[in-house]
Amino acid sequence: MPQVPNSHARKLPNKTRRTLLKAGIAGGVVLVLARWMVTSYSPRESAEGTRSALDPSARTIIAAIVPVLLEGAIPDVDTSVEARAEVVAGVDRAVAGLPPGSRKELEQLFALLSFAPTRCLLAGVWSSWPDASRESVAAFLASWRDSRFTLLVSGYGALHQLILAAWYGNARSWPAIGYPGPPSLEIG
């Protein structure tokens, strides 16, 4: 049963005027960088011929994050390769269903995470995503979740929502959580 002692409750640093100012500047720089990196958007055709919202680098990033974000939830055995691929595909489908403005924001997020200098600087991940260790991905997720920069916290929020929805919307996840799935409408 999950028990997080209260002493672990993170104390947010006092937001002095100075740190707020710093956050504002950092946030602005990050946004400008992201917009500069994202030049244009157009829906892509995936191998299956369906509309794909994510470019290959975004898919690589999600594939690297999934085993850490879903640790303890997604099977950690050989069958997990398929499950992980399904989560990436689920995220792709979800992003494709978002309005253009939201897709653009996510594209900026993934551009920041794939561009090596910002990957190192903002995510603290020093190797390319496929080579990133679990530890470095875990440290990245924790640092964004606990960041005092709202831009990074909301970036964490987007990854959290997309990946968890893709996994728990997949019937493969249901037996482990005791969810029987939708009832049948057939009687008798």
Add this chain to the structure above:
Amino acid sequence: MAAASSRAAGSLDPFRIGLASGWKVIDASTLSQDLTLDADVVIVGTGAGGGTAAEILSDAGLLVVLIEEGPLATSSDFHMREAEAYSQLYQESSARKTKDKAINILQGRCVGGGTTVNWTSSFRTPAATLEHWAREFDLRGFGVADLEPWFARMEQRLGISPWLVAANENNSALRRGANVLGISSGEIQRNVKGCWNLGYCGMGCPTNAKQSMLVTTIPAALARGATLVTRARAWTIEHGNARATSVHCIGLDPGGTDPTARKITVHAPTFILSAGAIGSPALLIRSKAPDPHGTVGKRSFLHPTVVSAALMPDRVDGFAGAPQAIYSDHFLERPPDGPLGYKLEAPPLHPILVATTLPGHGVAHANWMRELAHMHVLIALMRDGFHARSPGGSVGLESDGSPVLDYRLDEFFWEGARRAFASMAEIQFAAGAKTVMSLHSTAASYSSWPAAKAGIAALALEPLQASVVSAHVMGGCPLGPDPKRAVIDPSGRHHHLENLYVFDGSLFPTSVGANPQLSIYGITAKLATELAVRLTPRRLG
């Protein structure tokens, strides 16, 4: 319930039968050329306001055109799968957010709007709310006695009545814990007929038991010759000389996300905006409708909602059974213009909804998810908009013209949220919980009420740290006699455009303090009936 009749109800899709009989429904994503329509009344939006108005005005003999941004999905399309339903039936795949991303907004976007996906809770507008509107906004004609016949009429129309089936455990535990503590609770009335008690109201009712606009007023209007255009986004209202002249819409692609080159124009002498409390103000702003006092899109309310999860020794199975059956207004029984009060309810507990709302990730998150069947969850809906320090948010436009709601969660809100976390934890422990977690980024959980009380008192509450959600968007085009403070007059008519009306959740001067569907139905029934009389004096007078 009789198995034979239930099976028949499940296999029938009255909307598809109606389509086959010749109802005029146009999917704008399939148009090969632009479309121009003429109507007596054009209604933008098909939710609680638009649907109710469509039936009343069609019944009065008026030719109605309904514009809907979302798709037409009917009972045959409702498979009780979150992954499918959220992307198909909700705004922004159910991930719509406020500007700073601190509040996730669940808002329907489909034929029937929120009524197709809501959890069926039906409350008349609370007396304290109506009294506040009369006192603070000088609103006459909206007292308890004035609205009584309209609520009664819509309750009759939509089968709103006490729910006689035993509440599921997620709801029963709320009542049990409240009883232990001497906190009042009540049973929620629901707009259902022959409900199977499945628990999937939020994904579209597969058995047509929920009396949403999709199965009641919209079919009635279509049967009287109304035209429904789906996947068409009303973009601007053309106006001049204090009158609206036409509404210009853009077609959406089959995925429902991106505009196509198709234009749909509707000319009419009368316009009704029922696009919801984000959509209606945004349409007025895009249209540059007269707004001399800067009131449009201001005072937008959300009932910002905080969440408390608990683990119970016995199974809860919160994914099954009527999602909302029990409520407590104990913490609303205080002057509405004091510190924030809140309504307590229980939500349905399906995997995506729970997983995306629980904080954190990895093993700790997975451990909570593994307990889904034992999980008990309470929500506290904050009654915003009654106090000077609760001014609500404001609707504005992104650079591409899409709407965005800016809603600041400030100290006044967090003070109420902290009390709400404590109230929920105390009730959950009283109901037998072994562990309670206030949904917050620290994911701190408590094993006793004293521990929870101390922990909640120390929680760092600020935007993006606590999980805050909303399923009730209200305000932005408030109703009132004073054009300096209100967008529409007490007849529902725009203060500066004499043939444009707003009938939806955006007309509330504050939040409702209760799930808003019946407030929208009742007030729209009153305003639309008065409008029908004015538009058809010979026929009705």
